[in-house]
Amino acid sequence: MPDDPHVAPSAAVAEALGVVHAYHARSKHRLERYAAGPETLDWSAQPDPFRTYTGAGVQLLPLGADALASRWQAVHRPGAIPPQPLNADTLGTLLELTLGLAAWKQAGPDRWAVRCNPSSGNLHPTEGYVLAQGLPGLADGLWHYRPREHALERRCAWPAPAVSSPRLYVGFSAVLWRELWKYGERAFRYCQLDAGHALGALAYAAAALGWHLRPVSIGHEALAALLGLDRDADFGKAEREEPELLVEVLAGGAASHTLPVIPPDAVWHGQANVLDHWPMYRWPVVDEVARASRRPAGVSEHASPADAALPPLQPAATEVRAATLIRARRSAQRFVRDAQQDLASFLRLLDALLPRTGLPPWSGLNAPVRVHPLLFVHRVEGLAAGVYVLPRSASAVTTLRSALSEGFTWDQPEGVPAHLPLYRLADGTTAKITRTLSCHQALAADCTFTLALLAEFDATLAAAPWAYRELHHEAGLIAQALYLHAEAEGLRGTGIGCFFDDAVHALLGLADARFQSLYHFTVGRPQPDARIASEPPYPDRR
The missing domain is CATH 3.40.109.10 (NADH Oxidase)
Incomplete structure (x- = not known):
């Protein structure tokens, strides 16, 4: 199979690409209708x-x-x-x-x-x-x-x-x-x-x-x-x-x-x-x-080289055991509305999403960096509410800038470490917008920030329909890092798979499929539910 996207794919690969693209379009949720699903659940x-x-x-x-x-x-x-x-x-x-x-x-x-x-x-x-x-x-x-x-x-x-x-x-x-x-x-x-x-x-x-x-x-x-x-x-x-x-x-x-x-x-x-x-x-x-989207034999991938200039990651200053934190991870069902997040913890969360050699979870996927967080910041102390982007590779700065709305400012906020490529695209309150975009879910408004994971779509799939799976795998890796680092910060995350795909793209000025939103994720202060009791995982084995 050709690795160069400028080489015309074979007839079989072209047919498979057509199926993948058609599926992706067909499975989008839209403001006027949801993707096809069961009419009832028992x-x-x-x-x-x-x-x-x-x-x-x-x-x-x-x-x-x-x-x-x-x-x-x-x-x-x-x-x-x-x-x-x-x-x-x-x-x-x-x-x-x-x-x-x-x-x-x-x-x-x-x-x-x-x-x-x-x-x-x-x-x-x-x-x-x-x-x-x-x-x-x-x-x-x-x-x-x-x-x-x-x-x-x-x-x-x-x-x-x-x-x-x-x-x-x-x-x-x-x-x-x-x-x-x-x-x-x-x-x-x-x-x-x-x-x-x-x-x-x-x-x-x-x-x-x-x-x-x-x-x-x-x-x-x-x-x-x-x-x-x-x-x-x-x-x-x-x-x-x-x-x-x-x-x-x-x-x-x-x-x-x-x-x-x-x-x-x-x-x-x-x-x-x-x-x-x-x-x-x-x-x-x-x-x-x-x-x-099944991977054929004989295809190999090469991960993007990690940025040697990145300083060592500094996670939350906690003495918690890794096993304790991993087993404590939960998806928040509700967030404390209007809760604030401090800027330092926010920046640590973003820093944890940059690929570093030898650190989890990035060693698990042997593929280039192709997924980038687009952030809607609601309530982070010291950071203006608005829309931000975190390109996870140097090349993505150029490709995102050319694909997103020409009206975005691309300012770098004050107080952000030099190695963290965080750009402010637009100021303004977006809580009501993100709630609507995320299938009207309150989680997307009540959190301190929410993000959309934008994948380099057309270029990645150009001659590799199996990369459709890899893009989602990478998005899942990013979300897993957010889940655990949010727990370490005393916060909680929730992945959101239900969102109105093209409404998100339209808001960002994406007029084509160079980038597609694959996953949304929210972080905030969780609201406990006293109605739910918790029991040990293996009570008969203790």
Whole structure:
């Protein structure tokens, strides 16, 4: 496949690009109508949020997060955390802080789980898989993670050759139906954002253990085979999973390894459970975009070089343990209206969104920087209310300036560190506007600031329809950084996937698809809800 966008794509790639562009346009919410979705929802018939494989052997994992001493500040200092050994116990901690349950919530008769990785509508389409070799305490093979029990179930075993050091890979897939059930045609976007959130959660959890991630470039078919997702007999009538991402987990300065190959004589175990026995709708356009955006074999990406001039990141001055903060992350349901945020914490949040070598979550995605926050500031002390932009790469300053409204000022506010490329585009109160743009949600007005994540759209997709997923993954990574850094500041965030796409673009003067808004995010002071009780995530394991 050509990497140069000026090279004409093949007929197959051009056809796939057409499908992706058509889907993106069709799945936009508009002021006059929402994207197609179900006409009614029966929450008692929600798809099962927990996938299991009946017949696969199960191994409980220890709960190690309480004993992990790493501080949140140390996570952002390369080399500050001594690497833990790779074994079944530390793998348990990694998964506990990535996809594990953070708490059980109850309001009246309703009870539900929240997890360390956020999800659109708390529907959790993301499934996790582990490929292990030579890991003490865990047999070699492919394992599926079960967050409800904090356990692994062994999907595949084979007589692997002995290795000199442990090897660990984590893969993510998406059960599209879990989001389709509620959101209809827009659901594919949310599944991709959720994959980015999960990748970010993994990167932060790995860093807390002194580990880092290496993204693995792998085509769709190869990843499906490696994770056992192409095995028709193992799914039967169960909902299928779409392979998304694969990363290698490395301890300290360990070198990367050659990806294991599952031999033809490998023994597979387990039958996937049916998540929804009475599906009411079908959304074929999502199947079409899933096929069109699958990554072919032989395609590699190269991440943008990090800016060597960036000073070390200085997160909030807190002594909180990383595990405590990660498990405390929640999506705010309401914000304290008219609450103020101090300028220093605001600038620290933005600084955390700049890619730095060796820091989470950016090591999780091997792709250029292509997503940039457009901010609507409501109530930040010392900063005028208005519209701002944070180009995350040097080249984006030029491309954004040429694409956005000619009437924007592009001033650099006083009191902002020289390395932070924050530009003020326009002054003025925008709370009512952002509420309208975010599907009339009060969160977008009551927060201290809200942002739209603008993706370099046309140029990125020019000859790479699979990059549609990557743009959403990057947006999810940015939002995951905001979630955790907001918690560290004593604030809270909430991702907003419902917004009126082209109304946002029109406000910004975007007349074409050079940039598209993929995700909105709000930060503010949370308003607790006394009606909701919280319970420990694994009460029977304590």
